[in-house]
Amino acid sequence: MWPWEHVAFGYLLYSAYTRVRHGESPEATSTVAMATAAVLPDVIDKPLAWEFDVFATGSALGHSVFVAAPLLVGVVALSRNADRSAAADGFAVGYASHLLGDLLPASVRSGALVADRLLWPLGSAPPDGHVSLGAGFDHYFAEYLASIVTLDPTPYVAVQAATLLATVALWTADGTPPLPDAIEAARTRGRRLFGD
Template structure:
């Protein structure tokens, strides 16, 4: 999945969870934690593979359940110790949703379930390694251009339309939630202006 797809799905899942369980919208720290954590596996693995050639594919350390579960527990324990358990839960939910989403995406795009995407170093992914001549930014731009071409051609696939629909739903939910993160930033700025 693309990073923005992970971010959208993570926010949708946590916001709905927050409304059902806590009966309120997520605050800015929770929203930031879930979105950041939902893209963190890619932020770890993709640059290490594409930019630095440390890994062969882009599904190693950050995508491994053997790393993800201990990291989520550690962040959750820390968040609880500083009085922000919901932020720790948001982080864990965002991070841990990333892994099955990539496995599901491997089935949707390639027609086969690849559990090895999340089992590094016990099992490794059998993908063609990315060309290490391209930097992380160049590789990301190349992949993004594929979507751009489809949209500019004026004939988006059902997959693109579904992504647009989910993104619109997430944006509407984020606005309904009071635009967390943006809201806190604006409140902080207004507070600074009031002090002057």
């Protein structure tokens, strides 16, 4: 998945979670926490693999359930003491959604559960080969773009498009968090800097 797809998938799950658990739409701070966490495993692993050659694959430390589980338990536990449970819940759902978002497509494509990519250091995804961060991005983005512009999109591309459309519709119905807060903050800042 691409970063925007991870954020979209995470938002679908997080909005459903907040509606079921709290009976309301996500709020701004927790939505930012969710979006940050939804891309964090790739922010950790891709540069370490592609740029610094620390790992053979872009799915290692940040994608490992052995790292994610204690990280998320710690974030949620610490947040309870700081009265930041909504943001911690957003972070936890976002991070978990990233792992699930990588697991589902790989498993569907292979026809079997492909959990080894989440079991680093006991298991791992196939090696990416040593490429720079830019070359890795270029390679995968070219494949992605080619799959989108084809006149015969794969079912996977159709599901991606449907997920993005559903997310935009849900995000709009939820009031586009955190956009209104960001706009108001920019207006307030502008008034302070430039007057009314």
